[in-house]
Amino acid sequence: MKKNIVSTMTVLAVSALVSVSSASANEKLSVAATPVPAAEILEFMTSQMAEQGVDLQVHVFTDFIQPNQQVVEKQIDMNCFQHKPHLDSFNENESQNLVPQGYTYILPLGAYSTKIKSLDELKKGASVAIPSDTTNGARALLLLQKEGLIKLKDPEDLFATSRDVVDNPKRLKFxxxxxxxxxxxxxxxxxxxxxxxxxxxxxxxxxRDSLFMEDTDxxxxNLCASREDNKDREAIKKLNEVWQSPETLKFIEEKYQGTVIPVKPK
Structure with missing residues (x-):
């Protein structure tokens, strides 16, 4: 009986060691992300990545600046938080060459108010808050143009600023x-x-809450991005695959109820 107990304990100990050894052997992949929905989705993906032999480590940031800087400085392997125009703007302004990885989802930009319930109530001289970074600021202006509130000098300029507004009938203040x-x-x-x-x-x-929002087209x-020197890492390829897994797509659909729209690989 004692011999059997010793044998059983030996098997359990060996199993535990194998488990620990296997976990420590997993390749580490660090990813910078904004809290919602990117970090939430990535956290959901950690178990799938572990099954692929990758220890996915999610680092959460609340701004649009640090995720790129941390990757450039090699503090973090890659990021998942931005769209292509924002990445292009960063590369140009900072003389960097971060490269796109897999495309992930679309987050339609929306306009909200606690003071009005329809655009008909928007008065002349109303104040409109828009993002200050170049790409999202332009995106906001394009959305306002789509709703007929303003006109831009170039109606398709992805880098337009408030200085490019040529018609502003309600004299909106940005x-x-x-x-x-x-x-x-x-x-x-x-x-x-x-x-x-x-x-x-x-x-x-x-x-539910916006007065108007972008179309799904x-x-x-949004995409993930990495440095040029690690763009072909096998762990990154696995991450791109797990973004498109049935389990991940189901999680996005059920949690966000159509407000986060997955995109097919490009």
Whole structure:
């Protein structure tokens, strides 16, 4: 009996060692992401990545600046938080060469208000908060143009600024703020154009709460990005595959109820 107990304990000990050894042998992949929905989705994906032999480590940031800087400085392997125009703008302004990896989802930009319930109530001289970064600011202006509130010098300019507004019949006053802060100042402005990741983080649902939002054919599909020197890592390829797995797609559909729209690989 004693011999059997010793044998059983030996088997369990060996199994535990094998388990620990296997876990420690997993390749580590660090990813920077904004809280909602990117980090939430990535956290859901960790178990699938572990099955693929990858220890996925998610680092959460609340701004649009640090995720790229951390990758450039080799503090983090890659990021998943931005769309292609934002990545292009960063590369150009910072003389960097971060490269796109897999495309993930579309987060339709929406306009919200605590003061009005329809655009008909928007008065002349109303204040409109828009993101201060170049690409999301332009995106907000394009959305306002689509709703007939303004006209831009080039109606398709993905890098337009408020200086490019050539027609503003309601004499709207643009308040340019860091994108993450806009939900917190909604009560101080008449209209706030908010990125969906920050809207969801503030318990705002673009389908339910916005006065208007982008169409699902928006060109602003989010993506993951990495440095040139690790773009072909097997762990990154596995991450791209897991983004498109049936389990991940089901999680996105059930959790976000159509406010986060997965995109097919490009």
């Amino acid at each position: 308040v340019e703020l860091e994108a993450a802060t806009i939900p917190r100042v909604m009560s101080d402005v008449d209209l706030a154009v908010i990125n969906t990741n920050y809207a969801l983080d503030a318990n705002l649902n673009p389908k 928006s060109p602003y599909a």
